[in-house]
Amino acid sequence: MDRLPAELIRLIGEHIQDRRTLLALVRCSRRLHAVLEPFLYEFHLDMNSFYVHDIPFIIRLWHRPDLARRVRSLDICWADGPVEDDYFDPEDATDLSGMEEFIEEALEVIFTPEEEEFRSQWREYLQDFYDEAWLAVLLVPLTRLKSLELGYEDSELMSQVLNKAAKRERPFHESAPFPFLRDVNAVYRWGDGGIKSDLITPFFYFPAVRSISGSHIWEIPADSDSRTEEPASSSSSVQHQSCPIRNITLRKVWDCRGMLDWLAVCEGLKHIYIEISRHRDDSNNQTIFNGTRFYQALLPFKRTLESLDVEYDIYYKRRLEATLANIPEDNAPFGSFKDFSALQHMTVRHAHLMRLFPPDLLAASNESQLVKMLPGSLRSFGVRDILRIFYPDLLSELSYLVKDRVPFPQLEELSLYRGNIDPELAQPLQLECKARGVGFFWLRQANIQYIRYCDVRD
Structure with missing residues (x-):
């Protein structure tokens, strides 16, 4: 190996994927060490x-x-x-x-x-x-x-x-x-704690970051009396033309307002997934998710947002079920997505759709409200946390969506999350999807008695 040209040795180093193999070669000779050592850090x-x-x-x-x-x-x-102390080796001869x-x-x-x-x-x-x-x-x-x-x-x-x-x-x-x-x-790896959101906020001001993901995140709310376009921990001295973030994927977000401060500094956001949670040991209900404010924060991305997925985990659902007083912000419906021209994949909770097709309007009209409110660019559409009392209305709306393919020429998939609803009622919709070439999927979801009618009405 010592006789090989340095260029050939470097080529070998570039193709070695196993670090142990590379380390073994580095230790073979001084020449191999000099040529291959940089690849240990590649x-x-x-x-x-x-x-x-x-x-x-x-x-x-x-x-x-x-x-x-x-x-x-x-x-x-x-x-x-x-x-x-466990990290100290008594026989460690490290030169400090x-x-x-x-x-x-x-x-x-x-x-x-x-x-x-x-x-x-x-x-x-x-x-x-x-x-x-x-x-x-x-x-x-x-x-x-x-x-x-x-x-x-x-x-x-x-x-x-x-x-x-x-x-x-x-x-x-x-x-x-x-x-x-x-x-x-940003991933919290042990115990019942989490990561403070202000640890992640600075990355929204880095020049090349495109994707932010994480789990078990404590959202630190900004001052509720003074909302600005900058995150709470940022400074007006930050110099940047625009935030380059395109993808935000967050699981187990506690004390969630929807990361509104983060969304406020983004331009050109394409993908958003947020799983709203509640710490199982948290007895306070101080900060809740507000569907209306979250929707308003999405409005600047009408021409760029390609996928949207919002869900509540089991702990947050139990909070809703256990709360005696109505908290309409939790189930505040989103507004219309008709003008979101790039939106292809959308999965939301049933309660967040209720403004799109309120029962009294459905009874008085033969027209589909979803057809009026969803974008023509849609390829897949999913509904979580289906409300049993409005389940037949939802199936009727989805049937309109499938039959009227002119407004939705790219529609490929419909997904319903089971919960405790009766799948047999959806058989006509399934047949309709099959006839129209649209995939229909039942997906698993935690079974829970969920949401009173008065929580979702305006």
Whole structure:
């Protein structure tokens, strides 16, 4: 192998997908080490568990920008506080002799002289082996990242670095931060906690991020008395032409208003999926989902939104069922989607459609309200949380939708989520779909007695 031309060795390195195989080759000789070592950092860097022996590795990436630029994907997760004793190996011979010098070097790069207070705090965190502090420092030199997965509930330190990047502050003041970062995923991995939404907000101000996804997210509401077009944790000093986010996919969102602050800064949004939830230990009902406000936040995307999917999970449904007082905001109907010219895939709750075809209007008219209210671009349409009292009306409306193909030439699929409704009543609709070449699907959904009539009427 030592006799092979360097170009051929590099070609071999490019085709090795298994990191262990690559690491074995790197250890074969000094020449192979010199040629192939950069490929060790080419793809994915997993830092889910932080150990003291990771510190020299982080320092090395700071001192070797050529290696740091090869990291394309990063997965990090941190705990609340310093590294636990279990992460220390009594026989660990890790050389930390240069750690103090590096800490001062890193702080000099990250903070301005006017930020001495922050610098002092971070010095303590780094010296005490706070994994969040070290992982936040690691993030700074990884300028070629394409995807990032991160998360923990307590994100004070990481949020400081991300907000600096969003505001183009030092150390991100000389060029746009993370110009290749396109996909961000925030996932809470253990326990009953979640990720604070302000950890994710800065990514809406990065120049290349296209997709935001995550789960178990605590939404931090903005000041209810002063709604602005900027997220609560952003700053007017943020300089950007527009938010490049195209896809938002969020599961288990607690205290949900619909991420209205996030939607307010987006332009050209294409795909939205939100699963609204309620923490099972939360006894308060302070923040609820408001269908009307959420719909209004979608209006700027009439020409770009291609898919919309909104659902309540089982915990939020139980909250609705257990609430004695009517809270109409939870089931406030959306408005018309007729002008959403790009919308192809739509799945919503039955209650959020009720304004589209109120029972009294159906009784007085032979015309379909869905035909009037849904966009002609629709390819698939699904209904969740079907209200049994209005189930026959829904089937009638869907039958109109299938029969009148002129307004919906691209319609391919109808989906109903079972719940506790009778599927036999839908047999005529199924036959109609088959005759018209439209797919009909029954999908599973948690069985629950659900929503009183008075909750969904205007």
